[in-house]
Amino acid sequence: MMSLVTFTRNNALPLLRTSITVRIQLNSASLSSLVRLEEKQGYAVVAMHKPPVNSLSLEMIQALSESLSELEKNKCKGFILTSACPGIFSAGLDIREMYQPTEERLKEFWSSLQTLWLQLYGSKMASVALINGHAPAGGCLLAMCCDSRIMVNGKSKIGLNETKLGIVAPFWFKDTFVNTIGVRQSERALQLGSLFTPDEALKIGLVDRVLPDPEAATAVAESELKEFLQIPAMARYLSKMRIREAALKDLLENREKDLNTFVNFATTDAVQKGLGIYLQSLAKKN
Numbered sequence: 001m002m003s004l005v006t007f008t009r010n011n012a013l014p015l016l017r018t019s020i021t022v023r024i025q026l027n028s029a030s031l032s033s034l035v036r037l038e039e040k041q042g043y044a045v046v047a048m049h050k051p052p053v054n055s056l057s058l059e060m061i062q063a064l065s066e067s068l069s070e071l072e073k074n075k076c077k078g079f080i081l082t083s084a085c086p087g088i089f090s091a092g093l094d095i096r097e098m099y100q101p102t103e104e105r106l107k108e109f110w111s112s113l114q115t116l117w118l119q120l121y122g123s124k125m126a127s128v129a130l131i132n133g134h135a136p137a138g139g140c141l142l143a144m145c146c147d148s149r150i151m152v153n154g155k156s157k158i159g160l161n162e163t164k165l166g167i168v169a170p171f172w173f174k175d176t177f178v179n180t181i182g183v184r185q186s187e188r189a190l191q192l193g194s195l196f197t198p199d200e201a202l203k204i205g206l207v208d209r210v211l212p213d214p215e216a217a218t219a220v221a222e223s224e225l226k227e228f229l230q231i232p233a234m235a236r237y238l239s240k241m242r243i244r245e246a247a248l249k250d251l252l253e254n255r256e257k258d259l260n261t262f263v264n265f266a267t268t269d270a271v272q273k274g275l276g277i278y279l280q281s282l283a284k285k286n
């Protein structure tokens, strides 16, 4: 079988004053080719690679989760989350997973997404999203889970556009959005399903820096991550949790209810019809 993960190994040196030397021993056998893990000096690069648009299918979600677990297992201190597909960060949830699904797969899909969000949003690792392309909906969610967001300038857009598909961002997407850009901006953008240009996203605080090209953005993402990694890890993590713990607790305590709400909502005739039309409109474009 093909190697499930692509690695580039450099000499791993600790970046953290407070850390012990960490060499990330990534287990290539159990991970998926949908995510490329690259070991850098004291941190990792996690690059989504599911052409053409890094849509978050069940397998992609599980591959991301497994990659994070692998990093945690190896006591990795931080990572950059990015895309190996030019022009696309992630097109969000794979709409085909929600269109005419079997109940069993739909449940596994949603439950895996919940797990990934809990893992990423509550991660002890420092993280920077290097947004090198479009990041609608679930793509924006992944970026918002990171501690900092660096976006490449250009035609790409970012935001939670769920209402445009006739669906509703779940409460934990909303909580993540509110924690990132505040209540008023979230209320407006969620209703309108707004997708923002990099400069607009910068203005409302959805991203932290906009750089003119991928090379400049990569350099800034690296230096940004190093800045986070220089803070004593426990103090940094507990401070992050001051902001995030209520949202994390809310989903942890309501996972089953959220799963049932999603399955009931996603399988209604109106939502299925809307998703079918949206999928057709994406296909027609080509």
Ligand SMILES: CCCCC/C=C\CCC/C=C/CC(=O)SCCNC(=O)CCNC(=O)[C@H](O)C(C)(C)COP(=O)(O)OP(=O)(O)OC[C@H]1O[C@@H](n2cnc3c(N)ncnc32)[C@H](O)[C@@H]1OP(=O)(O)O
Binding pocket: 052, 053, 055, 088, 090, 091, 092, 093, 094, 095, 096, 134, 136, 137, 138, 139, 161, 162, 165, 167, 168, 169, 170, 171, 261, 262, 265, 266, 279, 282, 283, 285, 286
């Ligand atoms: C009341 C309580 C409610 C509780 C909860 C209930 C509801 C659930 C809420 C669920 C939350 C969902 C969040 C999501 O993430 S939904 C997904 C939203 N994503 C999008 O709207 C993005 C759609 N895609 C695009 O806009 C564009 O593809 C693009 C990302 C801007 C890239 O454009 P371009 O480079 O031009 O590529 P193409 O458009 O030609 O696409 C290539 C190819 O990929 C297919 N595709 C694109 N996006 C998706 C997707 N998200 N899922 C599956 N497939 C996708 C597209 O159809 C093309 O396929 P073909 O080559 O076969 O035509």
